[in-house]
Amino acid sequence: xxQVEQSPQSLIILEGKNCTLQCNYTVxxxxxxxxxxxxxxxxxxxxxxxxxxxxxxxxxxxxxxxxADTKQSSLHIxxxxxxxxxxxxxxxxxxxxxxxxxxxxxxxxxxxKP
Amino acid sequence: xxxxxxxxxxxxxxxxxxxxxxxxxxxxxDTMYWYKQDSKKFLKIMFSYNNKELIxxxxxxxxxxxxxxxxxxxxxxxxxxxxxxxAVYFCASSGDRISGNTIYFGEGSWLTVV
Numbered sequence: 001x002x003q004v005e006q007s008p009q010s011l012i013i014l015e016g017k018n019c020t021l022q023c024n025y026t027v028x029x030x031x032x033x034x035x036x037x038x039x040x041x042x043x044x045x046x047x048x049x050x051x052x053x054x055x056x057x058x059x060x061x062x063x064x065x066x067x068a069d070t071k072q073s074s075l076h077i078x079x080x081x082x083x084x085x086x087x088x089x090x091x092x093x094x095x096x097x098x099x100x101x102x103x104x105x106x107x108x109x110x111x112x113k114p
Numbered sequence: 115x116x117x118x119x120x121x122x123x124x125x126x127x128x129x130x131x132x133x134x135x136x137x138x139x140x141x142x143x144d145t146m147y148w149y150k151q152d153s154k155k156f157l158k159i160m161f162s163y164n165n166k167e168l169i170x171x172x173x174x175x176x177x178x179x180x181x182x183x184x185x186x187x188x189x190x191x192x193x194x195x196x197x198x199x200x201a202v203y204f205c206a207s208s209g210d211r212i213s214g215n216t217i218y219f220g221e222g223s224w225l226t227v228v
Binding site for chain 2: 034041042043044045046049087089102104105106107
């Protein structure tokens with residue numbers, strides 16, 4: 001069964017600290033993996049996309065990694081800011097066919113405290 | 115300028131009523147979606163339209179009927195509302211469902227059925 005599991009479920013850290021969020025998936029065949037940021041009361045916004053051949057990709061203070069062999073991805077946030085408080089959702093896309101699938105994780109709720 | 119806009123943002127209604135949520139995108143995208151986010155925070159796709167044609171219907175009850183008058187609009191009509199329909203409904207769009215383009219989400223419509 002195609003699944004995406006994220007950990008931790010929630011995380012509280014102090015402003016300025018780093019953190020790493022995890023995503024494990026069983027989606028196969030694999031096409032790509034995205035990390036979305038969803039602020040409270042808003043729609044998700046794409047942070048980064050990882051394809052099979054990519055191991056690391058950065059977007060400002062966000063760095064995503066992908067290990068396609070172990071089917072794991074991580075999102076590392078450096079020097080956290082209050083505005084990073086949000087839910088971070090991992091989404092895995094199955095390979096192209098007439099009805100491709102996006103499998104959404106439940107998200108990690110990150111709270112940054114001053 | 116809002117890329118994907120949906121109305122209303124909040125809707126409280128009684129069981130058995132019929133309601134509609136409207137969505138418009140000004141990105142020139144060919145594909146539009148409706149997602150449902152329940153209390154467990156999973157985002158589940160309901161419908162996908164590509165150039166006014168339905169291409170995904172993920173076993174959604176037939177009380178839910180999407181209507182796409184043109185490729186910039188995808189409205190969601192719900193008949194005979196039930197308590198379990200309470201959720202946040204997100205409209206979204208992307209340039210191409212095959213290539214895995216970024217999905218852009220609206221702000222969400224909070225539906226509460228009492």
